[in-house]
Amino acid sequence: MPGEEFHEWLRREGRIVIVGASLAGLTAAESLRAGGFAGSLTLIGDEPHEPYDRPPLSKAVLLGRASPEHTELPRRREIDAAWRLGVAATGLDMAAKRVRLADGEEVPYDRLLIATGVRARPWPKEEEARLDGVFVLRTRDDAVRLHRRMAAPPRRVFVVGAGFTGSEIASACRDRGIAVTVAERADGPLVGALGGVVGAVAAELHRDNGVDLRTGVMVTGLEGDTTGRVRAAHLSDGGVVETDVVVVSLGATRNTDWLAGSGLGAGPRGIACDAGCRAFDFRGIVTDDVFVAGDVARSPHPLFGYQFLSLEHWGNAVAQAEVAAHNMISASADRRPHLWVPAFWSSQFGVNIKSVGVPTMGEEIMITQGSLAERRFVGVYGHRGRVIAAVSFDNTRWLEFYQRQIETGAPFPVEYRTVDRRPEGRKPVPADFPDPSLPTHGPTVTLSGYSPADRRLVFTPARH
Amino acid sequence: MRLVVDLNKCQGYAQCAFLAPDVFTMHGEESLVYNPRAGTEQREKVARAVAACPVQAITVEGLREASDAG
Ligand SMILES: Cc1cc2nc3c(=O)[nH]c(=O)nc-3n(C[C@H](O)[C@H](O)[C@H](O)COP(=O)(O)OP(=O)(O)OC[C@H]3O[C@@H](n4cnc5c(N)ncnc54)[C@H](O)[C@@H]3O)c2cc1C
Ligand code: SF4
Numbered sequence: 001m002p003g004e005e006f007h008e009w010l011r012r013e014g015r016i017v018i019v020g021a022s023l024a025g026l027t028a029a030e031s032l033r034a035g036g037f038a039g040s041l042t043l044i045g046d047e048p049h050e051p052y053d054r055p056p057l058s059k060a061v062l063l064g065r066a067s068p069e070h071t072e073l074p075r076r077r078e079i080d081a082a083w084r085l086g087v088a089a090t091g092l093d094m095a096a097k098r099v100r101l102a103d104g105e106e107v108p109y110d111r112l113l114i115a116t117g118v119r120a121r122p123w124p125k126e127e128e129a130r131l132d133g134v135f136v137l138r139t140r141d142d143a144v145r146l147h148r149r150m151a152a153p154p155r156r157v158f159v160v161g162a163g164f165t166g167s168e169i170a171s172a173c174r175d176r177g178i179a180v181t182v183a184e185r186a187d188g189p190l191v192g193a194l195g196g197v198v199g200a201v202a203a204e205l206h207r208d209n210g211v212d213l214r215t216g217v218m219v220t221g222l223e224g225d226t227t228g229r230v231r232a233a234h235l236s237d238g239g240v241v242e243t244d245v246v247v248v249s250l251g252a253t254r255n256t257d258w259l260a261g262s263g264l265g266a267g268p269r270g271i272a273c274d275a276g277c278r279a280f281d282f283r284g285i286v287t288d289d290v291f292v293a294g295d296v297a298r299s300p301h302p303l304f305g306y307q308f309l310s311l312e313h314w315g316n317a318v319a320q321a322e323v324a325a326h327n328m329i330s331a332s333a334d335r336r337p338h339l340w341v342p343a344f345w346s347s348q349f350g351v352n353i354k355s356v357g358v359p360t361m362g363e364e365i366m367i368t369q370g371s372l373a374e375r376r377f378v379g380v381y382g383h384r385g386r387v388i389a390a391v392s393f394d395n396t397r398w399l400e401f402y403q404r405q406i407e408t409g410a411p412f413p414v415e416y417r418t419v420d421r422r423p424e425g426r427k428p429v430p431a432d433f434p435d436p437s438l439p440t441h442g443p444t445v446t447l448s449g450y451s452p453a454d455r456r457l458v459f460t461p462a463r464h
Numbered sequence: 465m466r467l468v469v470d471l472n473k474c475q476g477y478a479q480c481a482f483l484a485p486d487v488f489t490m491h492g493e494e495s496l497v498y499n500p501r502a503g504t505e506q507r508e509k510v511a512r513a514v515a516a517c518p519v520q521a522i523t524v525e526g527l528r529e530a531s532d533a534g
Contacts, residue, residue: 053468053500060497065489070501074466074525315472347469350492352476394493397475 003331012112014039017099017107019089020115020255021045023053024294024317028113029079031325041081042107044099046088050141055141055314058165061093062150062172068143089116092262094281097289110289111328114259114279115321117295118252118312123160128222133230134246137165149245153178155206158233159244160219164346166249167202171348174209179225181195181212181241183219183233186434194355194391196432197365198379201372201393209349212283214239222246237292252312256294270310275337277324291318291328299338303407304358304388313344341403346398351375354396357389357406364428368418370395371425378402382412382429465502465510465526473521480513480522488513 016032018025021043031039045051052071054217060066083099089105091100098106120136123129137145150157150173157173159166162184173180178378186192188199189206205214218236225231233241256266264287265280272280277299279290292299298310319340327335346353362381370377370393378398381389387410390402400418405414413428467474467487469480476494480487487506491497502510507527 013516055471056498056500060499063491063497065497066499072466072500074468074523076523076525232506315470343472345474347471347491347495347497350495352492352495354472394495396494 007329007331010039011037012039014110014329015042015108016040016111016113016328017109018041018113018115019044019083019099020117020294020296021047021083022051022117022294022317023314024071024115024117024321025113026051026073026075026079027321028115028293028325028328029081030076030295031322032329033077033079035326035329036218037325037329039110042081042084043081044084044087044089044107046086046102046138046143048086050083050085052140054138057140058137058172061143061147062169068140068147071140088258089253090258090260092264092265092290094287094290108432111291112289113274113291113293113321113324114296115292115294115317116255116258117317118254120248121250121253123222123246123248123250124275128224128230129248130228131230131246132186132223132228134222135249136248136341137169138252146245146247150176152380154243154245155179156181156241156243157245158241158245159183159247159249160233161249161251162186162202162206162213162215163192163249163251164190164348166247167206167348168346169247169249170206170211171209174211174349179212181214181233181243182206183214183217183235183360183429184240186398187215187217189213190353191432191434192360194359195279195362195365197372197429198391198393199432201375203456205349205351205375212241218343220322227416237304252295254310254408256296270296272300272308273297275300275302275339276326276327276335277320277338291324293317293324301339301411303339303341304361309342309358311342313342315343316340341406343399343403352394352396353391355389355391356399356403357381357387358395359389359431360433360434361388362431364412364416365431366412366428367422368414369398369420371422378418379413380405380412381453382428385412386410387412387414465504465507465524467498467500467502467510467524469498470521470523471496471497473519474517475519476533477518478480479516479518483516484509 051073056071061068075133083441088102156179159182188203190202191199223232254270259266273292277291298308300306323338343356361383364382376394379391387405487502488498
């Protein structure tokens with residue numbers, strides 16, 4: 001069948017299967033229908049719940065302003081899909097074009113979208129991880145359990161890792177008057193994602209809000225009592241912190257295990273795909289019927305040296321799912337690239353933190369507006385003489401301007417005049433990112449090199 | 465009603481918090497915290513917030529239906 005005819009047939013009566021029924025999966029399903037796909041659509045999700053939104057789980061839910069059970073995503077349109085919820089995909093046969101399910105069933109497809117996202121990295125010592133009172137926060141079920149325990153309320157919450165989620169949890173604790181200790185291996189919170197200059201501001205934010213912040217330390221062990229409840233955390237500096245709730249926020253692992261042996265270029269760093277969301281097989285050859293979107297994907301971006309970006313960003317999951325859906329049912333000449341400029345937000349201690357671009361690529365930072373001391377500023381990151389990213393604390397209205405600077409490769413240092421420029425912002429300073437060869441749980445943007453499908457990669461998970 | 469706010473788009477202008485304060489609240493100066501599940505009695509207020517948002521960041525399901533699980 002010539003391409004045109006095939007795609008017409010596909011749109012009319014093809015079979016599309018989506019594995020992963022969350023933000024990216026649902027968005028793709030809606031976009032497929034909006035784009036005129038009239039064939040059969042199957043959504044497979046291992047969680048028993050219909051698609052829900054995760055960002056509120058560490059914000060509105062923990063602040064007591066929303067129920068952990070009710071963050072379901074609004075539907076933008078009818079998708080007329082067969083839902084297979086509560087059953088995991090366990091294998092993929094690319095030659096036969098079938099997805100194997102945990103209940104033994106096999107689902108055939110003409111086009112497959114993989115949107116299996118990531119899962120929380122658990123506390124590495126299994127026995128300690130099983131102690132009552134030790135939590136992670138990724139899923140609705142995690143949120144329900146943590147929410148219930150927070151209602152008690154605990155005498156102290158201990159957060160392992162001061163990335164975005166860990167910081168938001170600490171913020172919610174303080175808002176509710178709960179004592180909280182945060183332990184972070186780096187010199188400050190958010191250092192992996194935003195560098196040491198901004199991390200120092202984040203550290204002040206924690207301390208001024210009454211968080212017992214311990215930086216430059218590792219958690220060496222969690223101690224339980226005779227009934228199996230957690231009672232203390234042990235630190236590398238010899239410190240012992242008594243606590244009854246521990247939240248492990250050590251970042252995430254890609255959900256690619258189910259693809260082992262499938263021949264797809266899938267590994268611990270995700271599934272490599274081209275800018276059109278088509279997955280690479282393990283030989284580095286792009287497939288024509290398997291697509292990827294969301295947290296599980298890593299794709300090359302021309303604005304960032306064609307490096308493969310893996311982004312754990314809400315906006316990326318939406319944008320990439322829309323592009324994948326379009327390309328799944330379009331002939332090659334009509335396909336679109338996923339050229340989304342990374343953007344992220346976080347809300348903690350009443351401060352709105354946002355970033356655009358890829359801060360971790362920045363060698364230097366300049367505070368072009370406002371001031372670090374006031375915790376209201378815009379920081380611009382430079383990479384080899386051009387603007388590569390920007391971060392704002394309570395200054396979101398300016399970010400769009402900086403996004404255009406990134407898109408147009410504007411020169412760095414920033415020479416033009418900006419509103420509210422202070423003397424401290426006239427010169428760039430080192431952005432102060434940790435050595436990239438030491439993996440941390442912090443970065444939300446990971447540059448993962450040029451190799452599309454390096455299956456022999458050795459991954460060293462973060463250890464605290 | 466289910467709702468979601470695209471907080472990348474949101475500029476923190478707080479129109480929504482002013483029009484539907486039981487659903488949208490400001491946390492600090494420009495950080496928006498909202499309840500993704502609003503009761504049907506909030507329908508009119510939420511509709512006004514959606515219309516007033518200068519960057520169209522709010523998506524709601526069930527705004528128009530007569531009966532809705534809420
Ligand atoms: C607490 C929290 C706070 C966050 N806050 C922010 C924020 O402030 N800003 C921001 O930009 N982003 C934030 N994020 C990130 C954002 O939620 C993610 O980027 C987004 O959920 C990615 O969507 P996804 O569909 O790609 O993956 P996921 O949401 O991870 O969904 C993947 C789905 O696939 C399922 N699955 C996995 N394996 C299988 C299998 N083998 N078979 C079937 N199903 C499978 C998973 O169970 C899951 O339901 C936050 C995330 C969390 C957890
Ligand atoms: S009205 Fe729109 S931009 Fe303003 S705070 Fe609400 S969602 Fe954000």
